[in-house]
Amino acid sequence: MSEQHKSNLSVIEQEAIAWIQKLASGHASADDIAGADRWRTQDAEHSKAYADAERVWERMSVIGRVKYGDDANFLGPLQEYGRRRAVMTRRAVLGAGVASIGAATIYGAMRPPLGLWPSLSEMRADFRTGTGEQRTIAFADDVEIALNTQTSLAVWPPTDTEDRIELVSGEAAFATLKRVSRTLAVFAADGKILSQSSRFEIRCTGGNNRVSVTCLEGQLRVESAARVAELKAGQRFSYEGSDVSAIDAVDPQAVSEWRRGIVTFHNTPLAEAVEEMNRYRPGRIILRGDALGRRLLSGRFRTDQMEQALVQIEYTFKSRVTRYPGGIVVLS
Incomplete structure (x- = not known):
């Protein structure tokens, strides 16, 4: 990565790129994987930077391989694009830094154009369902989680007051009705869902960061980048970065049809x-x-x-x- 590109990235974004590069190199050790997980699960900012770096890596490597060939170096084309645009957004700069690694190095470790295998984050998740598979797991003793198809969950280290888990991708239903003293914190994209005694579902699919949260029973607190939403039973809220929806009413039975x-x-x-x-x-x-x-x-x-x-x-x-x-x- 050039010094010009580095200067436009935060320290956390540079570190996220370094971790993705190491994991995709084909030489990552078990300690490297564990280190990446510890870095990624420090807080929501680290998790978002990691997800952004991985997403841009995957998209640019696919596009570049098709357009420029296996040995392509994408930095040149992206710099040319940057000259045509007066101002590059932070995300575009992040993409330039990540995409400067050759496609041949990355291609086998990421999702191909047809989406026939999971991404790096999905493969390294603690719990994952395959295509057409559904399963139910117990988490932190008193939390029940139902995973829909192609769903990945990563466990984060707990805090003094929270048990924490990340919905990397997919769709899952959570039940925390027996909880009293501790909070369940579920991270999804750049948001956080907090529950003590409720049933709710979260969906994050389609290759983007759009997250939909539905409260089925009890109450929920959703903390997104642009807004904090308090949900009651039968309400849904969606977010994607600064783009948020209004809280709308839904039919809980219709939302949960996948479980049947x-x-x-x-x-x-x-x-x-x-x-x-x-x-x-x-x-x-x-x-x-x-x-x-x-x-x-x-x-x-x-x-x-x-x-x-x-x-x-x-x-x-x-x-x-x-x-x-x-x-x-x-x-x-």
């Missing part, structure tokens, strides 16, 4: 529906054509029978379905 093995689409753009289907189905469904992606899908399907959804899509939209080995399906 059901996924429902109601006038859902097909592009969004396909992304949800890919969470439950081995392989990958690839959608070709923006017009097709904007078509609206409605239906109620079992999560273990996504092939029925494909049949409905084929007949409803008169689309062409082409199947390839490994569960790859192209809709056009």
